[in-house]
Amino acid sequence: MEKQIKPVFTLELGYKIVAGLVTIGKYDGTHPCITAATTTDKESTEIAQKNSSNVGKIIWSETNKEIATLNVNQIITALTAGLLLPNEDNDILIIGTSTNLLVYHVHDNRDIFYKECEDGIKSIVLGQFKTFKSPIILVGGNSSLHGYDHNGEEVFWVAIGDIVTSLILMDYNNDGQNELIVSSEDFNIRVFKGDQTIVEHNETEVVTSLIPLAENRFAYSVSNGTVGVYENSLRLWRIKSKNFAVSMHRYDLLGQSTQQLITGWSNGKIDCRAPKTGEVLFKDSMGSGIAGITEGDYRFIGKNDLICISTEGEVRGYTTTKTVAAGNGSNLEQDTIREMLSQKQALLMELKHYESNSKYNSNADNQTESFEVSGVIPSNTRLQIMVNTNVGEKNNKPHVEIYLCTNNSTIIKAVIIFAEGIFKGESYVIHPETSKLSTDMCIPLYLPRDYPVDIHIKALIGYPNSIQFHVFEITKQLPCFSMYSLKQTVDKTKPEGNLQFKINERLQRICMWVNQNFLFPSDIEFESGPNLVLDMKCLRDDTDLVLVFEISGKVTFYTDNMFLAADLIQSLSSYLKLENLESRASFPKEEEKLKCLMQKLSDIQEARLKLDTDIADRLSQIRNLIIRAEDSRINDIKEMISHYKDLDRINKDLISGYNIKVQNYNEGIDTMKKINNIIQKASRLRVGHHSAVMINHCRTAIRNNNIEGLIKIIRTGEI
Amino acid sequence: MDPMYLALSLFRRRHYDKCIEICSSILDKQPLDQAAWCLKMRAMTQRVYVDDLESEDAAQEDVLDENVVASAPRPGTSLKTSSTAAVPFTALGARPRTATGRPISGVMRPGTQAGRPGSALERLRTSKGSTGQSARAIRLGTAAMLTQKDGPFIQVSRLNLAKYAKNKTLNKALFEYLFYHEGDVRNAMELAVLATQACEFKDWYWKIQLAKCYSALNLVRDAEQQTRSALKQHQHVESYIRLVRIYIRMDQPLTAINILKQGLEVFPQDVAILTELARINEALNESQSSVKYYRSVVIEDAMNTEAIACIGMYHFYNNQPELALRYYRRVLSMGAHSPELYNNLGLCCLYSQQLDLTLACFQRALDLATDPLIKADVWYNLSYVAIAAGDIGLAIQCLNLCLSVDVSHAAAFNNLAVLHHRMGKIHLAKAYLASAKGHQPALPECSVNLEILQDA
Known part of the structure; x- marks a missing residue:
C-alpha cells in the first residue's frame, strides 16, 4: 500500500555523485539546475549540472548537452546555491573546497569572489542572519565559523572548537529572527543568536546534519544512525538505524498541508516521517546510496518536486500525492483496531501474572522452594x-x-x-x-x-x-559534576589557574547549587565564617579544584582546566539565572600554550608559502622538460632519455614536496583548532553580552596576529 | 665631473650601457658603494625592461593547467568559444580573422599572436610549442649571462635576501633586477615576500609584484588575491589591468569587464582601461561596444594607432571602405609602417574603387612581410584583387603562392576549391575542400561548399 507514490520522473546523470554534495539552483533566474559534485579519477572534482530539458529553452546551446561540468581543481567539501546578490534573481553557486571558498555566478561565468579559508570549509549555509540586510554566507570550518557578505567581506566570526559538520539558519525561539544552529564534531548542537550561544544540546555521537522543520522544530542526524527532532530544547523523538542518514529534507509528499521529514539513507532507502511523532508514512528505495535530496520545479509546472539523487547518478522526482493520504486513512482504522487488540492481549497476560503472584503470596511462607522455581518474590x-x-x-x-x-x-x-x-x-x-x-x-x-x-x-x-525474574526499573539523574570528590585532607597548595568574578547571591543558594551539581556523600551547608571553601579532586585526571565563595560575593575557582572553569561558571549562572557575568581569568598554562600555538601557526603559514612556490616552480620546470623531451624526440633521440629522466626526478620531488605540504596543512589545521578551542573556552568564562564582546575582540586580535592582545582579552574579556 | 653624477645623468638620458660602465668603475674602487650598486642594477634592468602588460607574449593558458571553471560556458561569457566556431553570422560578427584568430586590424596587440591554430596539446605534438614560461622569460635568462664578461654582476644565490628586503631604498631596485634582468622568479618572489612582511603588508607595490610572480608561476588564484588586496590599499590603473589579465586567464571576461568599469569610475576616461575594455568586447564579438570604447580612446588620445585602426576596420566591415581608408591613412601618416597596414590600405582602396593605389599598397605589403603567416595573408588578399579584376588564373596563382608560404591556410584552400569548381574541375575542388576541412574543421564555408558539391 505504501508503494503508491510513484516517481514522476527518473533520469540518469551518468556521473558518480559524492554523497551530500548536491544542490539545486536557478542560475538563470528561472530554470532549476541540479548541481552535484562528481568523483573523477583525477584529483580535481567536477560539478555536473543537469538542466531541465523537456521545457524551456536549452541554455547550453552550443554544446547541446544537458550536463555542463564546472572544473574545480580541488576537492569539493561543501556545495550550496541561492540568492546572494541584492537586486538580482539569479542563484549563485557557492563551492567550498578544503582551502578555498569560491562564489561563482554560473550564468555569467564569473566569480563573485574567491577567498582563501585557512580553516578549511566543512559546511556552508546562506541566508539572513543577525541584523544584516542582505543574505550572508556562513562557512563552517575545522574549528571556527566565518560569515561573509556578497562582497567577500568577513562580517561574522565565532570559534567553535571542533569541526563544524552542519549549519542551519532558522527561527529557533519564535522571535521573528533567524538563529544559527551549528553542529560540531564534539557531539554538540549549539544555537547562536548573534554572537551569543543561547542553547547547547549534547548528543551521543557526531551530529552530521541538521534541517529546519516547520513550527520551530529542527531535525538532526547522528553518525551512528540516529535521526531525531527537537522542538525548542525538547527532543520530540528519535530513532536509530543500522544505516546512516545522508540527507534530510522537508517536503509535503503526502499532501497533508504540513511538511514531512524526508530522510535519505546510506543504503538507498528513502523514508518520509511525520515530524511530530517520527512515524513512517512512506518508504521507497533506490539502487544505491542516496547522495542528496532537494526540491525544485524541475518539470516546470509551477510547483516544486522532491528530487532524490543517488551516488550512482540516478535521479528520481516525486511530487505531492493526495490519493495516497486518503488510502492511508482507511488503513489507519484497521491499524488502530489491530493495535488495540494486541494491547488488550498484553493487558490480559499481565493480569494473569498478577493473579498467580498474589495466590502464592497469600499462601504460607514455608513454600520458599516453589517460590524460587516459579520466579515469585516477596x-x-x-x-x-x-x-x-x-x-x-x-x-x-x-x-x-x-x-x-x-x-x-x-x-x-x-x-x-x-x-x-x-x-x-x-x-x-x-x-x-x-x-x-x-x-x-x-x-x-x-x-x-x-x-x-x-x-x-x-x-x-x-x-x-x-x-523467571522480575524487572525493577529505576531512573536516576547523575549531577553535572559527578566526577569530583571532596578531599579528606586539605592541603595548602592551590592550582595556578584561577577565575574570579563577583555575584550578589546568598551563600545558602550557592550551597544549593553545589549540592545539586556535585556528588558529595552529604549535603554541604554554610554555617558561618568569611567564606565557603570546597577543596575537590577530579576523578578523571587527579587534578585539584578549589572553589572559594566569599561572603562579600567574590567567587574564585582555582583549577588548571579552563574547560572545567567554563562549565562551572555556565552551570552556576544558569542556576542563578544570571544574564550577564564578567570575570577575570588567569590560566598561565593555557596562555603559554596559546603563545606557542600562535607562534607555530605563523611558522607554518610562512613555510606554506615557500612550499607553494616550490611546487609551482617545479611545475614550470616540468612544463619545460615535457616540451624539450618531445622536441628531442624529433631531433635527438638520445637527449630525450635524459630529459625524461629529469622529468621523473622532478616528478618524484614534486610528490614528496606535496606530501610535505599535506603534512604542513594538517599541522596548521590542528594548531588552528587548538587555538580556536582555547578562545571558545575563554568565551564561555563569561556569560551573555560579555562573552559576545570578547569573541569580537579576539577576532580582531587574531586578524592582526596580536598575541599579547589576545592573551589580555582572554584574561579580562576586554582589550 | 663626479662620476656618480655623470652616471645618474646618463641613466636619465637612457644611455644605459655607458651608465653601467661608469658604475662598474666606481664599484671597482669602492665595492660597497650602495648608490652605485643600485644605479647599476637599475640601469641593467632598464636596458632589458619590457612592458609585460603590453608585450606580445602575454601569459596564456597552458596544457598542464586548468584555471578555467566552466568547461562549457554560455555564449558571450567566455573568450574561448568566440574565436573558433561559434562566431555568429551577423554582418558585423563574421569577420575574417587570421589563422591565429586575430582580427586583421593593422596593428599588433598583445596576446593575439601567440595563439597558434589548434589546441595547446596539438601545438605540443607539432613541437611548435609554447611553455608556461614565456619565450621572453627564457630570453631574459640568457641575456643576463651574455652581458657579463667577468662573471655575473650579482650572485643571486649568495644574496642575503632577508637583509635587503628590509632596506627600503634597495629592495625595489633589487626586485626588479631579479625579476626583469635575471628572470629569476623564485628568488624575486622570496624577496617580495620578505619585503612585504618587513613593511607589515602596508605597501601595495609589493602586493602587485607578488601578483606578478604568482602569475609567472601560474598560481593565478594567489595572484588574484594579492592584486585585489593591493587595489584596496591603493587604486592604480596598472593594478586594474593586471587583475583583468588574471580574469582573462581564468576565462571570465564578464568579471574582467566589471573590474574595468569599476576602474573607470575611479579613473574616468583612462586610455589604458578603455583600450582594455574595447579589446575584451571585441574578443567577445561585441564590435559595436568595442568601437564605442575605441572612439572614447581616440577622443582622449588622438594618436592612439590601435584605436584608429580598429575603428577603421569596423567601418571596413560595415561596408564603408572610404571611411576606413581615411582612418588607415591617418595611421600611416603617424608613421606606422607594417605589412598589415599596407594590406588593409590596399583592400580599402580596392573596395572604394581607387584601383590605381591598390596594387601599389599590396606591393609594399609584400615587401615588408617577413613573417610567413602575414605573407600568406597578403597573398590571400591579393587573390581577391585578382578575382575583382576577373583574372581567375591570377587568383589561383595568388592562392597557390599563399599556400606555398603557409600550408595550413584553410580559407585559401576553400577559395581555390571554389575557383577550380568554376573552371569545372569538380574532383580537384572536392579534394581542396577536404584538405581545407582537415586544416580547420570549424570553418563554416568549406562545410557548406562540401555539402553543395555532394548534392550536385
Whole structure:
C-alpha cells in the first residue's frame, strides 16, 4: 500500500555523485539546475549540472548537452546555491573546497569572489542572519565559523572548537529572527543568536546534519544512525538505524498541508516521517546510496518536486500525492483496531501474572522452594540505589559507582544500564557469574564529560534458581559534576589557574547549587565564617579544584582546566539565572600554550608559502622538460632519455614536496583548532553580552596576529 | 665631473650601457658603494625592461593547467568559444580573422599572436610549442649571462635576501633586477615576500609584484588575491589591468569587464582601461561596444594607432571602405609602417574603387612581410584583387603562392576549391575542400561548399 507514490520522473546523470554534495539552483533566474559534485579519477572534482530539458529553452546551446561540468581543481567539501546578490534573481553557486571558498555566478561565468579559508570549509549555509540586510554566507570550518557578505567581506566570526559538520539558519525561539544552529564534531548542537550561544544540546555521537522543520522544530542526524527532532530544547523523538542518514529534507509528499521529514539513507532507502511523532508514512528505495535530496520545479509546472539523487547518478522526482493520504486513512482504522487488540492481549497476560503472584503470596511462607522455581518474590521486595564517588584503589581508576541492593534475600541476576554518552553504544549490561550472584552490586561508571546524565537502570531480581525474574526499573539523574570528590585532607597548595568574578547571591543558594551539581556523600551547608571553601579532586585526571565563595560575593575557582572553569561558571549562572557575568581569568598554562600555538601557526603559514612556490616552480620546470623531451624526440633521440629522466626526478620531488605540504596543512589545521578551542573556552568564562564582546575582540586580535592582545582579552574579556 | 653624477645623468638620458660602465668603475674602487650598486642594477634592468602588460607574449593558458571553471560556458561569457566556431553570422560578427584568430586590424596587440591554430596539446605534438614560461622569460635568462664578461654582476644565490628586503631604498631596485634582468622568479618572489612582511603588508607595490610572480608561476588564484588586496590599499590603473589579465586567464571576461568599469569610475576616461575594455568586447564579438570604447580612446588620445585602426576596420566591415581608408591613412601618416597596414590600405582602396593605389599598397605589403603567416595573408588578399579584376588564373596563382608560404591556410584552400569548381574541375575542388576541412574543421564555408558539391 505504501508503494503508491510513484516517481514522476527518473533520469540518469551518468556521473558518480559524492554523497551530500548536491544542490539545486536557478542560475538563470528561472530554470532549476541540479548541481552535484562528481568523483573523477583525477584529483580535481567536477560539478555536473543537469538542466531541465523537456521545457524551456536549452541554455547550453552550443554544446547541446544537458550536463555542463564546472572544473574545480580541488576537492569539493561543501556545495550550496541561492540568492546572494541584492537586486538580482539569479542563484549563485557557492563551492567550498578544503582551502578555498569560491562564489561563482554560473550564468555569467564569473566569480563573485574567491577567498582563501585557512580553516578549511566543512559546511556552508546562506541566508539572513543577525541584523544584516542582505543574505550572508556562513562557512563552517575545522574549528571556527566565518560569515561573509556578497562582497567577500568577513562580517561574522565565532570559534567553535571542533569541526563544524552542519549549519542551519532558522527561527529557533519564535522571535521573528533567524538563529544559527551549528553542529560540531564534539557531539554538540549549539544555537547562536548573534554572537551569543543561547542553547547547547549534547548528543551521543557526531551530529552530521541538521534541517529546519516547520513550527520551530529542527531535525538532526547522528553518525551512528540516529535521526531525531527537537522542538525548542525538547527532543520530540528519535530513532536509530543500522544505516546512516545522508540527507534530510522537508517536503509535503503526502499532501497533508504540513511538511514531512524526508530522510535519505546510506543504503538507498528513502523514508518520509511525520515530524511530530517520527512515524513512517512512506518508504521507497533506490539502487544505491542516496547522495542528496532537494526540491525544485524541475518539470516546470509551477510547483516544486522532491528530487532524490543517488551516488550512482540516478535521479528520481516525486511530487505531492493526495490519493495516497486518503488510502492511508482507511488503513489507519484497521491499524488502530489491530493495535488495540494486541494491547488488550498484553493487558490480559499481565493480569494473569498478577493473579498467580498474589495466590502464592497469600499462601504460607514455608513454600520458599516453589517460590524460587516459579520466579515469585516477596511483594515487599525493594531495590535500593546509591550513587557515590570512589577515589579508587590500585588497580581500578577513580570512578563514580552505583550501588544496588535488595532489601531481602533475593539476588540481582543482571543489570541493564541505559544512558547516553557514557558507554560505547548506549547501553551496558552487567551479568555476574552464577557463583557471584548476591543481593547487592557495585557498578563503576566512568563519565567522560561533565554533563548531567539520566541513567535508566533495569535490574533483574529473583532467586539464584529462578527461571523467571522480575524487572525493577529505576531512573536516576547523575549531577553535572559527578566526577569530583571532596578531599579528606586539605592541603595548602592551590592550582595556578584561577577565575574570579563577583555575584550578589546568598551563600545558602550557592550551597544549593553545589549540592545539586556535585556528588558529595552529604549535603554541604554554610554555617558561618568569611567564606565557603570546597577543596575537590577530579576523578578523571587527579587534578585539584578549589572553589572559594566569599561572603562579600567574590567567587574564585582555582583549577588548571579552563574547560572545567567554563562549565562551572555556565552551570552556576544558569542556576542563578544570571544574564550577564564578567570575570577575570588567569590560566598561565593555557596562555603559554596559546603563545606557542600562535607562534607555530605563523611558522607554518610562512613555510606554506615557500612550499607553494616550490611546487609551482617545479611545475614550470616540468612544463619545460615535457616540451624539450618531445622536441628531442624529433631531433635527438638520445637527449630525450635524459630529459625524461629529469622529468621523473622532478616528478618524484614534486610528490614528496606535496606530501610535505599535506603534512604542513594538517599541522596548521590542528594548531588552528587548538587555538580556536582555547578562545571558545575563554568565551564561555563569561556569560551573555560579555562573552559576545570578547569573541569580537579576539577576532580582531587574531586578524592582526596580536598575541599579547589576545592573551589580555582572554584574561579580562576586554582589550 | 663626479662620476656618480655623470652616471645618474646618463641613466636619465637612457644611455644605459655607458651608465653601467661608469658604475662598474666606481664599484671597482669602492665595492660597497650602495648608490652605485643600485644605479647599476637599475640601469641593467632598464636596458632589458619590457612592458609585460603590453608585450606580445602575454601569459596564456597552458596544457598542464586548468584555471578555467566552466568547461562549457554560455555564449558571450567566455573568450574561448568566440574565436573558433561559434562566431555568429551577423554582418558585423563574421569577420575574417587570421589563422591565429586575430582580427586583421593593422596593428599588433598583445596576446593575439601567440595563439597558434589548434589546441595547446596539438601545438605540443607539432613541437611548435609554447611553455608556461614565456619565450621572453627564457630570453631574459640568457641575456643576463651574455652581458657579463667577468662573471655575473650579482650572485643571486649568495644574496642575503632577508637583509635587503628590509632596506627600503634597495629592495625595489633589487626586485626588479631579479625579476626583469635575471628572470629569476623564485628568488624575486622570496624577496617580495620578505619585503612585504618587513613593511607589515602596508605597501601595495609589493602586493602587485607578488601578483606578478604568482602569475609567472601560474598560481593565478594567489595572484588574484594579492592584486585585489593591493587595489584596496591603493587604486592604480596598472593594478586594474593586471587583475583583468588574471580574469582573462581564468576565462571570465564578464568579471574582467566589471573590474574595468569599476576602474573607470575611479579613473574616468583612462586610455589604458578603455583600450582594455574595447579589446575584451571585441574578443567577445561585441564590435559595436568595442568601437564605442575605441572612439572614447581616440577622443582622449588622438594618436592612439590601435584605436584608429580598429575603428577603421569596423567601418571596413560595415561596408564603408572610404571611411576606413581615411582612418588607415591617418595611421600611416603617424608613421606606422607594417605589412598589415599596407594590406588593409590596399583592400580599402580596392573596395572604394581607387584601383590605381591598390596594387601599389599590396606591393609594399609584400615587401615588408617577413613573417610567413602575414605573407600568406597578403597573398590571400591579393587573390581577391585578382578575382575583382576577373583574372581567375591570377587568383589561383595568388592562392597557390599563399599556400606555398603557409600550408595550413584553410580559407585559401576553400577559395581555390571554389575557383577550380568554376573552371569545372569538380574532383580537384572536392579534394581542396577536404584538405581545407582537415586544416580547420570549424570553418563554416568549406562545410557548406562540401555539402553543395555532394548534392550536385
